[in-house]
Amino acid sequence: MQSTPQVLVVGGGLAGLVAARHLAAGGVDVTVLEREETVGGRVRTTERDGYRFDRGFQVLFTAYPAVKRELDLETLDLRRFAPGATIARPNHRSTLADPRREPRTLPATLFNPDVSTGDKLRALALWWDLRNEDPAAIFDGDDDASIAQYLRDRGFSDRFLENFVGPFYGGITLDRSLSTSKRVFEYTFRTLAAGATAVPAAGMGAIPAQLADRAREAGATIETGVAVESVAATSDAPSSDTPASTDRGATVDTAGADALEADAVVVATDPPTARELTGVDAIPTDARACVTQYYRLSGEAAIGADRRLLLNAGEEGPNHVVPHSAVAPEYAPAGQTLLSATYLGEREESDAELAARTRETLESWFPERVFDDFERLHTDRIEFAQFDQPPGIHVGLPDARDPVGPVYLAGDYTQWSSIQGAMDSGREAAKAVLEDLSG
Secondary structure, three states, X not given: OOOOOEXXXXXXXXXXXXXXXXXXXXXXXXXXXXXXXXXXXXXXXXXXXXXXXXXXXXXXXXXXXXXXXXXXXXXXXEEEOOOOEEEEEOOEEEEEOOOOOOHHHHHHHHOOOOOOHHHHHHHHHHHHHHOOOOHHHOOXXXXXXXXXXXXXXXXXXXXXXHHXXXXXXXXXXXXXXXXXXXXXXXXHHHHHHHOXXXXXXXXXXXXXXXXXXXXXXXXXXXXXXXXXXXXXXXXOOOOOOOOOOOOOOEEEEEOOOOOEEEOEEEEOOOHHHHHHHHOXXXXXXXXXXXXXXXXXXXXXXXXXXXXXXXXXXXXXXXXXXXXXXXHOHHHOOOOEEEEEEEEEOOOOOOHHHHHHHHHHHHHHHOOOOOOOOOEEEEEEEEEEEEEOOXXXXXXXXXXXXXXXXXXXXXXXHHOOOOHHHHHHHHHHHHHHHHHHHHO
């Protein structure tokens, strides 16, 4: 009588949790090994003194196919950003919105002085062209270019790129220069037009928490505080002959414990760790970094009640500012406003210096307000927030089956750097494992 196949998932981020759920639903005995004390990987929320601080600027695009498939959005109790953004520079703010969803913003958007009528019409035409594009086909083929080149080829002005696209996509790709692959732009532009941008009321950490609950409900075991030191294939094919079999397909060494044996192992860690554990050179390790700081202001609508991202169209200060408590009041105690500012790259300035720069920027954007109540609360310096995605990188990314033997990869680095890529990679890795175990 054959025993139930046993699979280990190394890493409890989005990809690992999705993989675990699908593996357990497929009838295997699956255990997730997460080195931190909580699951989530790069998607985490810290709670302190009534405030919620997501790890860096993170949002959920509700129209992502994997998001709709893997998450119960109603249970997440989402708080939605207003469509569009506020373009800001010293002594100036203007609104660029989506009148299709917010008709009242039509006058402000139509007469926005920072974006020409021609660029607005070109943006509408681009949405029209991409609305029915098959999301899965966007990353196929060899044709690629930078976002900047792609938009210039479509006739967009440098002014539009500098005032809006640069800071807006600086928040998405951490690349204000727009040197990222146009494929990321096409996928996200289409997604933004089709759905909402939101955060759970309890913070972005509610997303991996829900995925972990769903994995457990399917039968998976999740062990936290377990650091994996190595992964090695012990055979070229899965083996599950008897419960006492010592010829499992792979072994996992953990700190201070005996080696664990399994029929298959899914490596779902961050890219540098995955490359170290598997030896797959195609895993990208060039990183995009950022620094996100959180600040307190007195009053619940300290800089107005607009739920839009504030884009920095100037030359100094952060790339963008987020009015968190205006979007999700649960992020701050009653009577307080929570903001964050994100700086791109690894910054040499101290936390205090960056906070001073943010305050100066806000004072220039809101000259009608005094910022004596401005207080820095929390700072995240994230060295590996995303892997770099220049044109052409996606065709060379690794496959789930690239490691030697019954070892598999699950992570956005097998698709593209996003919540969509992470979740979908987990399902694809589980599918590959189940196919191989049953074959």
